[in-house]
Amino acid sequence: MKAKTHFAFFDEGSKKEIRRALLKAVAIPGYQVPFASREMPIARGWGTGGLQITLSLIGKQDVLKVIDQGADESVNAVSIKKLISKTTGVRLVERTEDATLIQSRHRIPEVPLTKNQILVLQVPMPEPLRGVEASEYQTKILHSEEDYSGAWLQLFEQVMKYGKTATGADHPVYVNGRYIMAPSPIPRFDNPKLHQSDALILFGAGREKKIYAVPPYADVSSLAFDDYPFQVESFAGENCHLCGAENVFLDELEDPVTNETIYQCNDTSYCLERLNENEEAEVRKTYA
Amino acid sequence: MHEAPLLRVRDLTKQFGEACSSCDGGENLEKNYCPTCGTVYACQNISFDLYPGEILGIVGESGSGKSSMMQCLYFDSEVTSGAVYLDHIPALAGKNVFALSSQQKRAIRNQQYGMVYQNPIRGLKMDFSSVGNIAEKLIAAGNRHVGDMEAVSKSLLEHVHIPLFRMKEEPRNFSGGMQQRVQIAKALSNNPPILFLDEVTTGLDLSVQANVLDLIKGIQRDLGISMIVVSHDLAVIRMLADRTIVMLNGSIIEDGLTDQILEDPQHAYTQQLVYSLL
Known part of the structure; x- marks a missing residue:
């Protein structure tokens, strides 16, 4: 039996809940908003967070692009595209300029984004302090008290061990001078693109059940020590x-x-x- | 002799449990708990002053409330009632520090206090390098310069006799005494005016104990830091403390100069404690 799915796979109640989380995330830049991550037809950890945001935002007029580590045609990108196009019928494109909604894994496109576009990034580990503090209860307190010595400590350790800050990807950023945020595993090369971005940038972590955002024209700075400035690849x-x-x-x-x-x-x-x-x-x- | 105290503690009370009509306010207790509802009165109306440059000893048997009091002072746990004043900070003069916001408390912890726990696991991050552990406290106090922090950490580690070639090693590879010394270096890193030491030598063998005590005494002499030393070991108190407070069942039962308390104990419990010293 083949049931006819609802537009964009989700029922409207689910979309509403995710949109509410998105609104809160935009209102508090960099703050991780918990949400009820749904069971999806792909496995958790394979982009379900990004997929849920995309599905709750997409409309019939939208034009969609999906990237997987820079590639439009890798397996993950293709299966996500298939699912969305089968349940919505929206137009799929590869040119960045043509898309209104871009779901991406680990890259921000080379072509500068515009104010008419939304970028959705898939996030495996949303918590930048997890490496120093295992307890979610504690990291929430640390965020609320703006105690980010743990995030700096991780960078300090890298300088001690390797003589430079050695984050290969996911280099932590300060958003709007308040919250430290994991920018998802984008290369450091893409970090400056988050700063004063014309496009809205949304982050979804399906397995960790968190949504956060960098609204357009927000200040985003990468963490760096006075004597070890931030460098891109x-x-x-x-x-x-x-x-x-x-x-x-x-x-x-x-x-x-x-x-x-x-x-x-x-x-x-x-x-x-x-x-x-x-x-x-x-x-x-x-x-x- | 009219020095102003650095830290004033007034009526610090810590209870675990809701209290009931029979024990309300700490009455009808059996030792330090209420036999009816089981509420534990860990600290009851503790008041004392800490003066600049002195070492204040706190002695008492297990369960007498020493560590509970320390945890309250260092904001590791919430007090039930009471006040602490840090009058040497102009902005905080006359203000009860316990009533401040958690951010302000964290700032005080990072800039005014140092803490050495009995168990190094509580005070150190065992998976981070020793330099990193010391730098953590400096970062928390606002330092963002790797070179500076590394230099401070190195000189501190040297001060506590950790060989510099092991400074980038994780404390988990170190012996108990070395871990304790790294913890002391960490506590000292931001030059805190007040240092808390909770049973620092318990569990160390005698020669290492002597080493750590020597170090603490040297720090007090050289840097003039005020310390509160909690111990159940009278020998440690005798060696370190200028003044001593004796606690029993959550209350202070005797206080005075250390020599006076050890030579001429007044309270029955103190007498028992002193005479049971081997």
Whole structure:
């Protein structure tokens, strides 16, 4: 038997509850709002938090893009897209500029977002203090009293051990001068994009049952010591071996034939678009 | 001799339980609890002063309320009633510190107090380096400069005789005495005017005990920090404390100069305590 699902999978009551949590999250930037995470047709830890936010926000006019670590066509992105398009019928796109709603895992797109877009990030570990304090009861008190020595201590330990702050991803940020927040495992390269963003950025942690937000034009600063300033990943001198892009987040790959290290755009739609542009330009040149 | 006290404690009371009509206000108790409703009166109307640069000893048997009192003073647990005044801070003169907001209490804890727990597990993060543990207190007090914090931590660890080549090691790899010394270094890191020491030498062997006591005495002499030392060990109190308070069943039964209390105890319990010293 195949039952006809409700628009956007959820019943309206569920959407209402999630939207209420979202409103509270936007009102208190960086604060983790608990919500009743639903059982989803994908496993917890595979993007259910982001999916629930997307499903509670999406309307018939929306245009959706889903990214999984920069890629539009990886398994996770594709199955999330399938579920949403089957239950809503909205248009799916890959070009960042065309989307109104973007659900992403671990990347903020290279193309700057606009005020007409909403970015939904999937979060595995929403609590930036979990590494120093195992108890949720205690971390809630620490947040309420703005005692963030634990977050700084973790960075201090990295400096002691590795001589620099060594967060590979998920480098903690101060939001609106009040709450310290885990920006989800985006690379440090993407942290500055959170600051004074034109787009609304929402974070959903399905397994941990938390929703939080960075509203548009909010101040977001990455934690850094006076003598160890915050630094993004550097790809100085490298560019994408396909489209030649510089100053973007690059994946480091190994050429299977020559065993040389090569670099490639992590954001696949950005890379593809540049390739198409280059080709058009070449074609125009040859016919001119 | 009209020095102003650094810390004034007035009528500190801590009870566990709701109290009932038969024990209300601490009456009809059996030792320190009410036989009818089971409410425990851990501390009853404790009042004392702590003067700059002195070591105040607090002695009493297990369950006499020493540690409960310490936990209340360090804001680890809520008091039932009572007041503490820190008159040397102009902004807090005449204000009951227990009535402040939890943020303000945390600030006092981070800037005015140091605490050394009986069990290092409570005072240290065993999975973080020793330098990190000391830096945590500095970070909490507002320092954001790695170089500074590392230098302070190093000099403190040297002061408590932890070899510098082990400074980046986690305290969980250390012996009990070393852990206790790291804890003392941590407590000292932000130059607190007041230091609490809760049974710091209990469970250490004699030579290590002597080492730690030496260190504490040296710190008092060099830095002039006021300390409250809780112990059930009279030998420790005799060596460290200038003045001593004797507690029994949650109340102060005797107080005075340490020598006086040890040589000429007045209360029956103190006499028993002193004479049972081997």
